[in-house]
Amino acid sequence: MSRVTRRRGLAGLLLIPLLALLLSPVMPAPVGPATARAQAKPEGEMRWALYVTVSPVWFDPGEVVGVITPFWILYALHDALVKPMPGNQFTPSLAESWTVSQDQKTYEFKLRQGVKFHNGDPFTAEDVKFSFHRAKGKILHDKVKDVVIVDPFRIRFVLNEPWPDFMTFYGTFASGAGWVVPKKYMEQVGPEGFKKQPIGLGPYKFVSNNPGIELVMEAYEGYWRKMPAVKRLVYKSVPEATTRMAMVKRGEVDLAYLIDTPMADDVKRDPNLKLVFSGGIGTLYLDFFDMWDPKSPWADKRVRQAASYAIDRRGLSDAETAGGVSAHRQRGAQGLRLRPPHRGAPYNVARAKQLLAEAGYPNGFDAGDLYPWPPYSSTGETVTNYLAAIGIKTRVRNMERAAFYSALASKKLKGLCMCINAVYGNAASRLSETVPAEGAYSYGAWPDIEALYTQQARETDRKKREVLLHRIQRELAERVASRPSTTLSGRAR
Numbered sequence: 001m002s003r004v005t006r007r008r009g010l011a012g013l014l015l016i017p018l019l020a021l022l023l024s025p026v027m028p029a030p031v032g033p034a035t036a037r038a039q040a041k042p043e044g045e046m047r048w049a050l051y052v053t054v055s056p057v058w059f060d061p062g063e064v065v066g067v068i069t070p071f072w073i074l075y076a077l078h079d080a081l082v083k084p085m086p087g088n089q090f091t092p093s094l095a096e097s098w099t100v101s102q103d104q105k106t107y108e109f110k111l112r113q114g115v116k117f118h119n120g121d122p123f124t125a126e127d128v129k130f131s132f133h134r135a136k137g138k139i140l141h142d143k144v145k146d147v148v149i150v151d152p153f154r155i156r157f158v159l160n161e162p163w164p165d166f167m168t169f170y171g172t173f174a175s176g177a178g179w180v181v182p183k184k185y186m187e188q189v190g191p192e193g194f195k196k197q198p199i200g201l202g203p204y205k206f207v208s209n210n211p212g213i214e215l216v217m218e219a220y221e222g223y224w225r226k227m228p229a230v231k232r233l234v235y236k237s238v239p240e241a242t243t244r245m246a247m248v249k250r251g252e253v254d255l256a257y258l259i260d261t262p263m264a265d266d267v268k269r270d271p272n273l274k275l276v277f278s279g280g281i282g283t284l285y286l287d288f289f290d291m292w293d294p295k296s297p298w299a300d301k302r303v304r305q306a307a308s309y310a311i312d313r314r315g316l317s318d319a320e321t322a323g324g325v326s327a328h329r330q331r332g333a334q335g336l337r338l339r340p341p342h343r344g345a346p347y348n349v350a351r352a353k354q355l356l357a358e359a360g361y362p363n364g365f366d367a368g369d370l371y372p373w374p375p376y377s378s379t380g381e382t383v384t385n386y387l388a389a390i391g392i393k394t395r396v397r398n399m400e401r402a403a404f405y406s407a408l409a410s411k412k413l414k415g416l417c418m419c420i421n422a423v424y425g426n427a428a429s430r431l432s433e434t435v436p437a438e439g440a441y442s443y444g445a446w447p448d449i450e451a452l453y454t455q456q457a458r459e460t461d462r463k464k465r466e467v468l469l470h471r472i473q474r475e476l477a478e479r480v481a482s483r484p485s486t487t488l489s490g491r492a493r
Helices: 033-038 071-077 125-133 138-143 166-170 185-198 241-249 261-269 303-309 311-320 349-358 377-388 401-409 429-430 447-458 462-477
Strands: 002-005 022-024 041-049 084-087 089-094 095-100 107-113 144-149 155-158 204-208 214-219 232-236 273-277 281-289 365-372 392-396 417-420 482-488
Touching: 041 107, 071 204, 071 214, 071 232, 089 095, 089 311, 095 482, 107 125, 125 144, 125 155, 138 144, 138 166, 155 166, 166 429, 204 232, 303 349, 303 377, 303 392, 311 377, 365 377, 365 447, 377 392, 377 417, 429 447, 429 462, 447 462
Parallel strands: 002 022, 041 232, 365 392, 365 417
Antiparallel strands: 002 273, 084 089, 095 107, 107 155, 144 155, 204 214, 214 232, 281 417, 281 482
8 A cells, every 4th residue: 555755854763564555744854964963862753643543452562463563663662683674574683693503493592782671671581581471472382392591691492393484473573472571570560561651672662652542652762773863753543544634734743644545646746745655565355254154155165256256356456555556366475485376366247146146146145244454444345345246245344453353363253354464474474374273363274274284384495395385375265265355565656
């Protein structure tokens, strides 16, 4: 998707954005030696208009699993042993370096010395071990046999068996296990107290949070990597796109995410604004929650195929993202390593109706609720109209994002979901939360595909592993496990 920016010459921390249209003002400022000297200390304020309510759960990296949105906050408040940075997916951060044993079962990290949390507590291997053990994410905990503190600044992870994806899950957005919280402080205040007053190792420290209104953070001048250039960050929760747009035009915020497509032309005509694509990594797909119930129409592969043929992916992309993302039909791993080429079903209403008739539903059927991934309600409405054209009736049910995440993870939702898979890393990590039955957002699984997934996780030969992952993804496409529609991975314009 895209974003709009007002050019102001603000340098500082790079925060990794989620899928969005970003709006920001455009007023270049000259930069030279005098300016650099003047900005030796953090100064100024940068205001963001976000399309979601910032949840206090996102202040705690141990709560993160399979969702990229919280990293908006984590990159500011916290730090990790290893994390994605521009030009390097595995950038050494709190870990200066690491080694891997010859049998690929032991990873040893050399930690950075002299680093302190925002409250002055020293950072040591005790914090790393503590943070790992309290982090959510079943896969990592199943794979890691032991975490050994070698000395205060050296820590060793021992795996049960070789696992080629350890760094993908530990050192990227696939989980929050590698992001470090202060053990002593967390034990003093507890998880709920931590959410009210988080302490981290990041370039910004927590000031205040007014739920549903704004989160305020200030520069931590003791940040080990580089002193932030901007003194104060304000994240404002603004659910309405028209309000976010108006706030940028009035100069009330510097950045606004997720501007509706009809506004894009207006932005392009304004010389003070710039529309750019944020480079999100999500795949939007239609998930059939009820397909695992043999009594449901969705249990019939032909019905799922009909839904796939009914969706005009190119039209959906043009309508929802101003054509800023790619339309495709491959589940979950578009643009990631270890993904096979696959195109799948084109837009064909006649074929969709034919398949419904063959399945015994010539007049369609009532499919119940359709949940759009918040806040993409217009996408849900568009898909509902596509399905209605072939006789499948659905009702759009919108939810606030935090409530939706909780309901989705409970595995009790019924009907359909216009969902997004944005798990970072490669095809294996992207599929981890939806393909195995134990995945956080999986509502069912095929035993043979689960067996293949387990097999690929143990395979250390990259070529052999690639074959297995390609086979899994082709099988999922053949069985119509879900129907991808667009990839939210537009490039900046």
